[in-house]
Amino acid sequence: MNQNKFMHFMEEKFMPIAGKIGSLRHLVAIRDGFVGIMPLIIIGSLAVLINNFPWDGFQNFMVMVFGESWKMVGDSVWNGSFAILSLLVTASIAYKLAESYEADGISAALIAVGALVVLTPVTDDFGLSFTWLGAQGLFVAVVTSIISTEVFRILGKYEKLRIKMPEGVPEGVTKSFNALLPAALILFAAGLVNTLITLFFGQSIHELVFSVIQEPLQGLSNTLGSALLFAFLNQLLWFFGLHGTNILGPIMESIYLPLIEENQSLFAAGTSAFDVPYIVTKPFFDAYVFMGGSGTTLALIFAIFLVVKSRHYRTVGKLSSAPGIFNINEPMLFGLPVVLNPVMLVPFILIPFVLTIVAYSAISVGFVPKTVAILPWTTPPILSGYLVTGGSWSGVVLQLINLSIATAMYIPFIMAADRSLMKNTDSEDFIQEERKVSGQ
Amino acid sequence: MKIALVCSAGMSTSMLVKNMRQAAEQKGIEAEIDAYAEGELNQHMEELEVILIGPQVRYLKQRISGKADSYNIPVDVIDNMAYGTMNGDKVLQQALNLTS
Numbered sequence: 001m002n003q004n005k006f007m008h009f010m011e012e013k014f015m016p017i018a019g020k021i022g023s024l025r026h027l028v029a030i031r032d033g034f035v036g037i038m039p040l041i042i043i044g045s046l047a048v049l050i051n052n053f054p055w056d057g058f059q060n061f062m063v064m065v066f067g068e069s070w071k072m073v074g075d076s077v078w079n080g081s082f083a084i085l086s087l088l089v090t091a092s093i094a095y096k097l098a099e100s101y102e103a104d105g106i107s108a109a110l111i112a113v114g115a116l117v118v119l120t121p122v123t124d125d126f127g128l129s130f131t132w133l134g135a136q137g138l139f140v141a142v143v144t145s146i147i148s149t150e151v152f153r154i155l156g157k158y159e160k161l162r163i164k165m166p167e168g169v170p171e172g173v174t175k176s177f178n179a180l181l182p183a184a185l186i187l188f189a190a191g192l193v194n195t196l197i198t199l200f201f202g203q204s205i206h207e208l209v210f211s212v213i214q215e216p217l218q219g220l221s222n223t224l225g226s227a228l229l230f231a232f233l234n235q236l237l238w239f240f241g242l243h244g245t246n247i248l249g250p251i252m253e254s255i256y257l258p259l260i261e262e263n264q265s266l267f268a269a270g271t272s273a274f275d276v277p278y279i280v281t282k283p284f285f286d287a288y289v290f291m292g293g294s295g296t297t298l299a300l301i302f303a304i305f306l307v308v309k310s311r312h313y314r315t316v317g318k319l320s321s322a323p324g325i326f327n328i329n330e331p332m333l334f335g336l337p338v339v340l341n342p343v344m345l346v347p348f349i350l351i352p353f354v355l356t357i358v359a360y361s362a363i364s365v366g367f368v369p370k371t372v373a374i375l376p377w378t379t380p381p382i383l384s385g386y387l388v389t390g391g392s393w394s395g396v397v398l399q400l401i402n403l404s405i406a407t408a409m410y411i412p413f414i415m416a417a418d419r420s421l422m423k424n425t426d427s428e429d430f431i432q433e434e435r436k437v438s439g440q
Numbered sequence: 441m442k443i444a445l446v447c448s449a450g451m452s453t454s455m456l457v458k459n460m461r462q463a464a465e466q467k468g469i470e471a472e473i474d475a476y477a478e479g480e481l482n483q484h485m486e487e488l489e490v491i492l493i494g495p496q497v498r499y500l501k502q503r504i505s506g507k508a509d510s511y512n513i514p515v516d517v518i519d520n521m522a523y524g525t526m527n528g529d530k531v532l533q534q535a536l537n538l539t540s
Contacts, residue, residue, distance in 0.1 A: 019499030032479060099479065241520065243496040246448050319526060323452060330452035334495055335524025 018237055022247040025100055026146055030250040033093030033145070034257075038376075040088060041257075044081030045374040047074035048268045054391045078268065082261060084133045086141035090116045093145040103153045107179035111186055112148040116141055118190040121204040132206040135261035139214045140206050142254055148186050155182035214258065218278075221255045224360050227280040231289060231352040238294045239348055241339040245294060256282045263372050273369030273390040279360060283371040286327070287388045287395065288359035288402055291381040293329025295338065295348045296355060298381060299406030300414065307411055308418045326378040343417045351409050355402045362401075368394045442487050443535045445475045445518070446504065447494035456518075459528025460535075471532070478504065490535045491515045495523050514538040 021027065051074040053059070062070045081088075091109040098108035119140060120132045132140075155161055156178065163177045197205045220226060230248065237244030245252075260283060263276040292298025301324050304317035313336065320332040338344045362368045372390040379387070381399050389395035443460070447453040453475040464471040476484065478500055481491070491508055493501055498517040505515045516538055522530040 022497070022499045023503055028478075096479070102482075238496075241495050242499065243448050246497070316525065323455065328452050330494070330496060331455070331524055331526055333524065334520045335526070337520060337524055339495075339520060339524075 018240070018242050018247060022242065026097065027250045029093050029097035029100060029146070030142060030254070031246065032096040033089050034249065034253040036092040036096065037085070037088045040081040041085065041374055042376055044078045044083070045264060047077040047081070048264055049373045049387065049390065050074055052267055052270075052390060075268070078265075079130070082134065082264065083130050085135050085257070085261065086137040087113060087116065087133045089138070090141045090145040093142060094149045097146065097149045098153065101153050103149075103156055104175055104179060107176065107183070108149045108152050111152055111179065111183045112145040114183070114187055115148045115190040116144045118187055119144060119194050119205050121206065132204070134265075135258035136210055136214070137206050138254060138258055140209050144190070148190075151186050151189075152179070152182045155185060217255060218259055222259060222278050222280050224280075224357065227284075227356050227360060228353060231285070231356045232349065234290075234294055235349045235352055238333060239339065239345060241334065245290075252282060256280070260371060260374055263370055264374075267372040267390055273372045273392065274366060276370050276372060279363045279370055281371045283374055283384075283388045284359065284363075285356075286375070286377050286379075287371065287381070287384045288398055289352050289355045290327065291399065291403060291406075292324045293327050293332070294352075295329070295333070296351050296402070296406040297329040297332045297338070298324050298327075299351070299403050300332065300336075300338075300410045302403070302407040303410035303414045306407070307415050310418050310421045312421060313414070313418060325380045327380070328378070341417070343413055343420075347410050347413045351406045354409070355406060358402055358405065359398060362398050368392070368398045441469075441471050441489045441535075441539065443471055443473045443490045443492065443532075444481065444484060444488050445473070445492050445494065446478055446481060446497065446500065447475060448477070448497050453494055456523065456526050456528060456531060459526050460532045461528070463528040463532045467532075469532070469536075471535075473532075482507065485511050485513070488513050490538050492531065492535060493517045495520050 051071045090112050094112035095105040095109040098105040116137075117128065120137065121129050123129050131137075161181045163180060165174045165177060194205065197203075197208060201208055230252070234244035234248055237247055259278040260281040263273075263278050263281065266276045267273055290296060292301065297320070301317050301321055304313050308314055308317070316332060316335040319335065320329065323329065323331060333339050336344070338348055359368075363370055369389045369392050371388045373388050375384055375387055381403070382396055385395035385397075385399035386393065445453050445457060445460075457473050457475050460473045461471075464473065478497070481504065485507065488508075488511070491504060491513055493504065493515065495518055501515060501517055508515045516534065518531055519534060521527075522534070
């Protein structure tokens with residue numbers, strides 16, 4: 001009875017809030033913006049990984065075949081991808097946000113990039129500072145892209161601000177002239193902000209925001225406490241059938257991307273993966289906690305094959321195996337179901353908690369190196385454990401340990417669910433259902 | 441008829457799309473079924489007849505409905521169990537019920 005009350009309460013109060021957050025326009029734009037630049041981020045990450053692969057044979061071979069300077073290729077790929085993260089994401093968020101308003105996306109993206117560069121310090125020999133175009137400038141980049149696009153959209157509504165073009169001028173030209181006055185206002189405003197801040201604080205807005213907001217927040221997010229909080233929220237959202245990873249995405253990316261970036265650039269510069277600073281990163285969760293998807297459902301699949309008898313569960317297990325290897329688990333979450341299933345609530349939330357603690361401990365005492373690579377989240381476990389640590393088998397060992405713990409923890413719960421399903425008179429329906437699914 | 445399925449990354453929904461196409465073929469129904477991200481939906485609004493939303497992003501329903509209403513396209517969230525078991529037959533039926 002109490003359980004029902006709790007479920008009801010969550011459905012009524014918690015879900016609508018989570019749903020609202022998940023569909024907030026600006027957060028959605030930030031999330032989609034990050035999704036858009038992911039290919040480049042992964043390529044940059046790959047370049048660093050190749051350059052620093054810890055096999056002497058491989059390193060010697062590359063030097064022998066291509067000469068000492070073979071790493072230049074990877075280094076310059078890094079410059080054009082991860083190193084200009086903030087620049088890329090500014091364009092991408094502005095575009096997505098403008099698109100959601102059905103405003104001109106390309107103009108919005110260009111203006112936002114311009115505004116960001118206006119705010120970015122110039123080096124002594126008149127170059128753009130990579131220091132701030134990368135992950136360190138991320139906060140300023142995200143805020144700039146949102147504000148600039150909002151102003152652009154609002155100004156765009158006023159007919160008076162549009163420059164009248166004679167009839168017959170192609171639409172593309174008219175459009176770009178429509179953007180002229182809003183763009184001028186935005187860029188001059190950005191220039192003014194930049195000048196005032198530099199005059200009053202003696203440093204750029206990037207340096208100010210980084211030292212006052214971003215750095216403290218990053219220190220905070222590298223703690224076990226915040227890792228557990230993230231794991232908990234993600235699981236809770238998924239338990240109610242909401243895309244936790246998606247809803248938490250904007251926060252996750254803005255706070256955790258700079259951490260992995262710093263790990264990675266130090267790794268690229270020759271620091272060992274043990275000595276880079278940050279333990280908690282997005283790859284940390286992907287590789288050690290959410291194996292097979294949120295809730296470590298790969299372990300649930302193992303548990304099903306080990307102990308379960310009912311056909312429904314076995315069918316769902318089979319159906320979920322192939323996607324599960326690539327960390328896709330919707331068939332499992334909705335088919336078993338895990339979603340809104342009181343029996344599964346405890347392990348589903350508890351397991352990622354335990355795994356986070358185990359992984360955090362293993363890394364902080366130095367058994368396992370820290371994460372130094374971003375992989376596509378669909379990279380299968382084992383492979384991901386090896387690559388994410390910059391090529392260390394201890395990462396794989398940690399994954400195997402965590403998978404074993406998770407499987408052992410799922411077993412009693414799935415057995416209980418199995419027994420009650422077998423007793424349940426409704427099980428006939430399930431059998432019918434799965435016959436259709438498996439085509440028998 | 442044209443059916444759109446909306447989800448987040450399109451990974452798991454594409455499996456369901458495959459099963460739905462099979463189901464449609466078996467029943468002899470001519471249907472074009474595709475998975476879209478929410479953002480892509482706008483470009484296709486005019487051609488669509490039904491929009492079904494994956495249960496994990498059901499919070500998008502209100503916003504999608506807002507746009508789809510002006511085109512008179514029915515919008516619904518896919519049944520949890522049918523989605524989880526990738527039951528193409530059942531979801532196709534859900535789509536058909538919405539249009540009739």
